[in-house]
Structures are given as structure tokens and as C-alpha cells.
Amino acid sequence: MKKTISLxxxxxxxxxxxxxxxxxxxxNEQRAMYGKGHSFTWNGQTYITDHPEEIAAAVVANAANATxxxxxxxxxxxxxxAVDFGWTLTKNLLKSAGKALETGEFRKSMDLSAQAQYHSRxxxxxxxxxxxxxxxxxxx
Amino acid sequence: MKIIxxxxxxxxxxxxxxxxxxxxxxNTLATVDPEADRSAxxxxxxxxxxxxxxxxxxxxxxxLDAPSREQWQDIEEFPPYEFDIEAGEALFNKTFANGKxxxxxxxxxxxxxxQNFPRxxxxxxxxxxxxxxxxxxxxxxxxxxxxxxxxxxAQISAYMAFTSRDNVFDVQIPNDKAKAAYLDGKQSxxxxxxxxxxxxxxxxxAGAYIKIxxxxxxxxxxxxxxxxxxxxxxxxLGTLQRRYGGCQKNVRGVPQxxxxxxxxxxxFFQTYMSNGLVVNGPGARK
Numbered sequence: 001m002k003k004t005i006s007l008x009x010x011x012x013x014x015x016x017x018x019x020x021x022x023x024x025x026x027x028n029e030q031r032a033m034y035g036k037g038h039s040f041t042w043n044g045q046t047y048i049t050d051h052p053e054e055i056a057a058a059v060v061a062n063a064a065n066a067t068x069x070x071x072x073x074x075x076x077x078x079x080x081x082a083v084d085f086g087w088t089l090t091k092n093l094l095k096s097a098g099k100a101l102e103t104g105e106f107r108k109s110m111d112l113s114a115q116a117q118y119h120s121r122x123x124x125x126x127x128x129x130x131x132x133x134x135x136x137x138x139x140x
Numbered sequence: 141m142k143i144i145x146x147x148x149x150x151x152x153x154x155x156x157x158x159x160x161x162x163x164x165x166x167n168t169l170a171t172v173d174p175e176a177d178r179s180a181x182x183x184x185x186x187x188x189x190x191x192x193x194x195x196x197x198x199x200x201x202x203x204l205d206a207p208s209r210e211q212w213q214d215i216e217e218f219p220p221y222e223f224d225i226e227a228g229e230a231l232f233n234k235t236f237a238n239g240k241x242x243x244x245x246x247x248x249x250x251x252x253x254x255q256n257f258p259r260x261x262x263x264x265x266x267x268x269x270x271x272x273x274x275x276x277x278x279x280x281x282x283x284x285x286x287x288x289x290x291x292x293x294a295q296i297s298a299y300m301a302f303t304s305r306d307n308v309f310d311v312q313i314p315n316d317k318a319k320a321a322y323l324d325g326k327q328s329x330x331x332x333x334x335x336x337x338x339x340x341x342x343x344x345x346a347g348a349y350i351k352i353x354x355x356x357x358x359x360x361x362x363x364x365x366x367x368x369x370x371x372x373x374x375x376x377l378g379t380l381q382r383r384y385g386g387c388q389k390n391v392r393g394v395p396q397x398x399x400x401x402x403x404x405x406x407x408f409f410q411t412y413m414s415n416g417l418v419v420n421g422p423g424a425r426k
Contacts, residue, residue, distance in 0.1 A: 084402065086394035087335045119335070130331035130339075135167040137330045137341050138177070139184040 053121070057114035061106040069113040070097050076120035085127040090119040172323045174313050174412055181413050184345065185361050197362030198420045204349045205356055212424065221298060221370040221422040224377045228299030231292055236281040242296070245277035254304035254419045258311065258408045260318035267321050267404040270297055271379055288398040289382035294368045298377060301368065301421035309365065309419065311412045318408075325409030328402055329360075334393025340406075343387075355426070364411045366423030373426065380407060 023042060030040040031049040038049040050058075056072075059065050073094060080086045093116035100109035165180065166172030182194060192203050202209040232250065235241045243249035247256075257270040268276070271293050275285040286293040313319050332339045343352065344360035367380040381403050385395035396402045 081394070084394075084396055085333055088389060088392045088394055089335065091394075122335075126332060126337065130333065131327075134327050134330040134332075134339070135165065137339060137345075138165040138167075138326075139180050139345060140165065 051114070051118050053114040053117045057110040059110075061110055063101070063104075063106060066097075066101050066106040066109040066113070069110050069117075070094070070101055073097065073113040073117040073120070076117045076124075080120040080123040080127070083124060083127040085123040085130075087119045087123050090116050090123075093119065166323075167327070169316060169320055169323060172319060172326070174319070174322055177326065178413055178415060181345075181361060182416075185348075185359055189349070189359075195417065197359060197414075198365040198417050200362060200366060200423075200425065201349065201356050201358035203362070204359065208356065208426075215424050219370075220372075220424050221368075221377055224295045224298050224370065225302050225422065227292075228295035228297070228302075231296050232299050236278070236283050238281050240281050242274065242277055245280065246273070250300060251303045252307055254301045254421065255307040255309045256311070258404060258411055260312065260314055260321065260408075262314070262317075265317060266401065267318075267325075267408045269381070269399065269404055269407055270300060271381070272399055272404065288379065289385070290374070290376055290378045294377040294379050294382075297379060298368050298422035301419055304419040305421075306418050309411060309415050309417055311408065311415055313412065321405045322409050322412060324402070325405035325407070328406045329409055334388060334391030336391040338391040340387065340410075360410060360413060362414055362417050364407065364414050365417050365419055366421045366425075368421060369423045369425045371425050377422065 026040070026042045027047065027049065030038060031051075034040075034049060036048075036050050036054055039046050040049065041047075053073075057069055077086065077090055077094060080090075093112050097109045097112035097116060100106075100112060165177060185192070185197065186194060189204055196203040199209070199212075202212045232242050243251075247253055254270060257273065258267045260266075261268045271288060274293055274296055275288075278285055286296075313322050329340045332342070340360065343357040344363065347357050348359040349356055364380060367383070368377050369383075370377050371383075381398045384403050384406065385398060388395040
């Protein structure tokens with residue numbers, strides 16, 4: 001049985017190579033086509049199409065875990081706002097995650113927090129990528 | 141739909157690196173050359189749309205798309221911004237409580253000066269847009285600042301633009317600090333942002349005159365010349381930076397601060413690109 005390797009967060013976070021790296025291209029394509037939880041093979045190894053935040057959220061749904069995930073998502077959101085690259089949907093995702101936590105819908109809250117944290121992480125990656133690559137779009 | 145959205149968000153990120161234009165254009169204070177940038181921008185559009193006269197870019201998308209131009213010309217027969225110019229003139233001429241007026245704050249009494257904004261203000265060490273100058277004038281004379289995006293400030297700005305029609309844009313970059321602000325604006329213009337991972341340039345350079353759903357984005361060249369605009373979608377007059385915020389929301393990005401440093405620098409860059417074109421604001425747009 002091939003070893004299944006979870007998506008390595010560090011790989012995704014290296015600024016400037018988020019998109020250009022062939023693995024990320026393969027991952028993004030598989031994720032877009034099949035959504036999360038899908039296995040695919042790349043360079044002889046099997047990977048799943050889960051984001052690191054989804055992997056972190058794949059734990060027991062309880063108040064403690066939901067609270068921790070929401071806190072992490074809010075922290076990430078603060079970071080992306082600090083570099084001015086926030087995405088519009090994130091705030092409402094956090095709000096909904098908070099409401100779900102209050103009403104005891106821990107699984108829902110954790111999933112929403114994971115989504116919000118992903119948005120923020122990608123916004124930060126986008127910021128770094130933009131810093132490095134904006135010049136590529138300037139007409140000569 | 142979910143797949144399409146995901147593709148937009150992630151695959152477009154993946155494509156950034158493959159854009160093969162660039163990159164002799166300066167991206168540092170030492171290498172950036174605003175005149176070379178302006179020349180390259182104008183040359184790009186002239187090569188792409190050789191049938192369009194450079195001077196016609198002040199009309200935005202209506203310079204490129206004949207059917208839209210026809211509709212717009214019909215609208216311009218009874219301009220929707222006409223009453224706003226009148227209101228702006230009345231506001232402009234109304235004296236402040238201290239007896240002074242806007243005319244006391246601007247060169248030439250504020251008449252026919254739109255083409256010089258935004259300008260680098262050495263004493264403040266920053267780019268000053270026309271709207272910022274209007275509010276600074278108010279504050280200096282003990283009046284409350286107006287909201288930035290619409291209403292009175294847009295009307296005053298519209299009147300000042302109207303008195304400047306046919307004057308040629310002549311934004312100056314007098315020193316390295318101003319050049320740094322220009323470079324910052326240039327970077328903002330080309331930087332992708334938001335969940336849709338799009339930059340100003342995506343729609344208004346490469347995407348100019350290419351349909352996005354039912355709309356045709358206008359070329360960035362000449363963009364600023366007709367602001368403030370009465371936009372049919374708004375049903376009222378709005379400032380250029382109101383539009384900036386709307387664009388950023390459209391790509392699902394949290395908009396940057398209106399009249400904050402980033403937007404002022406962006407306006408500085410974008411206006412410099414249109415140096416040599418004439419003021420034709422206020423305008424009417426879809």
C-alpha cells in the first residue's frame with residue numbers, strides 16, 4: 001500500500017512558489033476537479049487534496065477544539081489584514097464560525113474556521129507573491 | 141460552479157508566474173522610469189488598437205466599442221451629472237464660516253486646475269489628490285471634512301474638473317520621494333489581490349475590451365480623465381477612489397482605505413500614465 005502523505009503546510013507556505021511549484025499545480029488541479037478528501041498520485045506518491053486547515057480540523061468536534069480553531073483562524077485573519085490582502089468572505093466565515101460555536105454546532109464551527117483560516121493563509125501567500133511578481137505583468 | 145470558483149482562486153494563482161511580459165520596466169527606486177512607463181503603456185494600447193487615436197482614450201471603453209459609444213453619446217445629450225456640476229459650483233462658491241472659500245486654498249482660485257492633481261506635496265511628504273485637497277481646505281478653515289466617495293465632495297470635484305476641461309494632464313514627479321510614491325502606486329496597479337486573484341492590470345490592460353460577463357472593461361489609459369463619474373449602476377456621482385474600492389470588492393478583496401496612502405499612490409501612478417491627455421470630467425458611465 002502506497003504511503004499517503006498529507007499535504008505539507010510548509011510546502012504551501014513558501015512565498016513565491018505557491019503556484020509555480022509543479023506539485024502545487026497538480027494539487028490545485030486535483031482539488032478543483034474533485035474537492036477535498038480525494039487521493040491522487042504525483043511523482044509516484046499518493047497525496048490527498050485536503051488543505052492543512054482541513055487536516056487540522058479533522059479532529060474530534062468539541063468545544064475546546066472548535067474554540068482553538070476559531071482563535072487560530074482569527075489570528076491568521078489579523079495577519080492578512082496587516083498586509084492589506086484580506087479576502088471579503090473571510091469576515092463572515094469567522095462570524096458564522098463564532099455563532100456555530102455558541103450554539104454548540106462544533107463540527108460546523110470547525111469547518112468554517114478552517115475555511116476562514118485557509119482564505120487568510122492564501123491572502124498572505126498572495127501578498128508575498130504579488131510583492132515578488134507584480135513586475136512580470138508590466139507591458140514593455 | 142464550485143469548480144469554476146476554485147479554478148479561479150487557485151489555478152489563477154498558479155498562472156501568475158507564467159505571465160511572460162515584463163520586466164525591463166523598473167521595479168526599484170533606482171530603475172523605475174515614469175516616462176518610460178508612460179510611453180510603454182501608451183504604445184501598448186496604440187499597438188493593440190491602432191484605429192483608436194490616443195486623444196480618444198479619454199472616453200474610456202467608448203473609444204474602443206462603437207455600440208457602447210453610441211449609447212453613451214445618447215446619454216451625454218442630457219448629461220446625468222449636469223445638476224451635480226451646478227450643485228458643485230454652488231458648494232464651491234459658498235463661503236466658509238470664517239469668510240474664506242475654496243478659492244482661497246487653490247492656485248488660480250481653484251479654476252482650471254484639475255490636471256495638476258494628484259500632486260506631490262513636499263511639505264506634507266505625500267501625494268495629495270483633489271478630494272484630499274478639498275477636505276484639507278475645509279479643515280484648515282474650520283469646517284468638517286466631507287465623506288470621500290460621493291455627495292458633496294464628488295460634486296465639488298466635478299465642478300472643478302468641469303472648469304478644467306480640455307486642460308492637459310501634467311502630473312509631476314519632482315523628487316525621489318515622489319518617485320517612491322509613484323512606484324508604490326505602480327506596484328499596487330499590477331499586484332493581484334482578492335479571492336479572484338486579479339489586479340487592476342488584468343482588467344484594464346490585458347482585459348481591456350474583453351468581456352467579463354456582460355461588461356467590457358475600459359483601458360487604463362484615460363481612465364482618470366473623466367472622474368468623478370455619474371455611474372448608472374450607482375445612480376449618482378462618485379469619485380475615482382470610490383471606484384477603486386468597488387473594483388477591489390469585485391475581485392473579492394477587502395478594499396483598501398479610501399484616500400489612504402495606497403489609493404493615493406495608485407491614483408498618482410494611474411494619472412501619470414494619462415499625462416498628455418485632456419481633462420474631460422465629469423463623465424457618465426454604465
